[in-house]
Amino acid sequence: MPAYDDLMAFQRTTEALGQVAGRTGWDQETVMPRGSAPQRAEEMAALEEVLHARRTDPRLGDWLDEAHAPDAAGDANLRELRRSYHRNLKVPANLASELARVTSLAQGHWASARAAEDTAAFLPVLAEVVRLRREEGAALAVGTNMDAYDALMQDYEPGGNAADMATMFDAMRPRLLAIRERALAAEEAPTLSGHFPQANQMALSREIATAFGYDFTRGRLDLAVHPFSSGSGLDVRITTRVDEDDPFNCIYSAIHEVGHATYEQGVDATHLLTPIGRGVSMGVHESQSRSYENQMGRSEAYCGWLYGRMRDVFGDIGVGSERDFYRAVNAVGSGFIRTEADEVNYNLHIMLRFDLERSLILGEMEVGDLETAWNDRFLSDFGVAVDVPSNGFMQDVHWSVGLMGYFPTYSLGNLFAGCLMAAARRDIPDLDTDLARGDPSAATGWMRKNLQQFGALRPPREAIEHATGEALSAEPLLTYLEAKFGDLYP
């Protein structure tokens, strides 16, 4: 067999095992009995051992040297495999396994330290994670012109770099601050009230997920502590969570995860279990979840429909008009928690994390200085003093599991979503009429046709530019936010 075919046959098994590992993670978060945890840790380690051995198998190097791709999809498969193979070769095996061991333990330490507001218990653990990730970043940077932070970022956003991020953030910051200033000076938005039974929230979330194009014959919706989407191809599962006093938590988490999941479900079937048979980057993934959740789900047109539907399901919900419901959905506040932030504040949270984690990885700051740096920056950016670490630097799991370089992809996703939805609205003039009927299918169909079906065929930025036919720019996102929140907070 030609080297390319041997390579792809070998890789298909690896991809299938990767899907099993992902689903084992899904099981752990949704249905696993609590007493199974110690055995599950050994099962996950066993799967990781097998996957690591396959991803660094010396035959991959030979095949990659000799392989000739039969077509453009083949070129893209080789591009993805080369990047992953050379990446994994650069990280010494003992560093990789030390990272796996330390980060898996650190997550538990983070959870209990956060619950106890115990900074002192968390810092030594975080210092160890930072030390190992600095080392990994340095190893990955060898032979490139990247610094350690940019090298780490490649795992989440191939082609991304901190300089571009900083330029993007510099362009966004003053305009976001101007919107926020006006919003915080204005009358407070209305809030929902009432009781929202779990069964009704889940039934409504299923109805909405289906309308947004989620295919339940190849997926399922369950409850988990933290909402997530898991899997590629023919088995892509999502979770949400329920607060019986706040239905938005469940519904908007579901729409968000449907954005991720339909990206995976939308990839052309010919790419199943190949390296390009999945979303191309975290940023492009987030462009889908943000387009679905925010640009469509929180639009005035869709909120008009959702208001009526929620009154059908829940009765009186404490707000008296479509407009007030729309204002409630898009209330701009000044909370501590990133995951609860509105569209305006969200990117300001990310800028804070981006600057701090980059300083940590580049050795410009030590872990011991992190809490003070966070609190100073939060006061200066948000005008509020952090009260407890769980509202401050200990709020996210990300750093404890070593995900430095990941945060900026959330803002990149918002930026991509701005470009994509501007193009979708250009091509679908009646989109708001559809959304006002609760029907996002024209836009989700547009996403599938112009972006989702290609999986990782094109690198992230190219994928967005191919879909929109325009050069990448922060302008569509900012124009959208200024128009939307200028109307909401005139």
Place this chain on the structure above:
Amino acid sequence: MPAYDDLMAFQRTTEALGQVAGRTGWDQETVMPRGSAPQRAEEMAALEEVLHARRTDPRLGDWLDEAHAPDAAGDANLRELRRSYHRNLKVPANLASELARVTSLAQGHWASARAAEDTAAFLPVLAEVVRLRREEGAALAVGTNMDAYDALMQDYEPGGNAADMATMFDAMRPRLLAIRERALAAEEAPTLSGHFPQANQMALSREIATAFGYDFTRGRLDLAVHPFSSGSGLDVRITTRVDEDDPFNCIYSAIHEVGHATYEQGVDATHLLTPIGRGVSMGVHESQSRSYENQMGRSEAYCGWLYGRMRDVFGDIGVGSERDFYRAVNAVGSGFIRTEADEVNYNLHIMLRFDLERSLILGEMEVGDLETAWNDRFLSDFGVAVDVPSNGFMQDVHWSVGLMGYFPTYSLGNLFAGCLMAAARRDIPDLDTDLARGDPSAATGWMRKNLQQFGALRPPREAIEHATGEALSAEPLLTYLEAKFGDLYP
């Protein structure tokens, strides 16, 4: 490190991967979306490829040559590993992965063909499964004095063989027929009537499962088309099914699976993720499910308690006394379905399957002749003509997933259960007093102490003889059945 320690470290990872494969099977039967089946087949094949490579890794041969066991558990681990290693070496890797792929798909074909009563759709699939299992049986028989059927049986019942089975069946058949003849000539047993809501059936099943010793912190109870128990060690899951007109289906399936699951949960924790850290054979496994379901769950004492509890839960259930309830639970009929058969007819169903599947594997019969052979035999053995394939040869999933050689272990399990419960009753004179209070814990504790805790420390027959202190015999089972049904049908 000494060879034994190297071997056990390597094997621990294999055992952990085996647990993942088992749970992937659980997922497929309980929560997997329908449209995921084609990808799941590739995932199962990938796991099977990895497991097969590990189970035939040449290093195993070297370690097994050099290893010295530190204790009796170590001896047993080496015994199990040698059997599995030499078995797996005989099966070519491509045959193993082909079997995994084909049987995973065949299960879906079986389910839809059975639902549609579509023999023609099922036969080509079954023919492929039979072809592959014949090939596997032939490969396994090389270098032994076994035929292909006995060779396949070793996977389920090490040390078992068709000749012993035939002897056992010959001893049982006339005495079972005599019981049945008297029962069918007698007055018909009463039947339950009423509506039995799913939620109440599941709640009662959970209550009963807990009383029978099932640990929900290391397991869970879900719905599936075909009830089963899955997993070893710290994650052992069971399923049942619900018919809202017939609560016995759910409750007795649950008790049955609890028998299997408590065997796995009861193995001493020091054997976790080692070759002996699980039930030793399907026959011994079935001894537990049959002891729990039939010998305890359908005893007159336990039925007395269950009658009262069911009236608490469901109100009027259409029978007016403990004795009538006991008669309803143990009604001897002449139904088509093995899994619904009473204790007398059950073994006659197994005899039919044993003869037919042995003929299929030995090439004495082809798949195209199976339906006629089944129907002829059923008419002759049970006096009833099969009406539709789902009441005939398509009723069980077993053959579609290639489990030829498995059926006889069900009858062996009944025989083992007869021996075990005779010994348990000898050691616990007040057992019926406990059961009449709904408390089987003295007997389940006896099983844990005398059998379950040892896992696969001893070979099947030795394990039973060690637990009972008596030589293995069909006599306790037959004596028990004659006494019980002699009283029910005097």
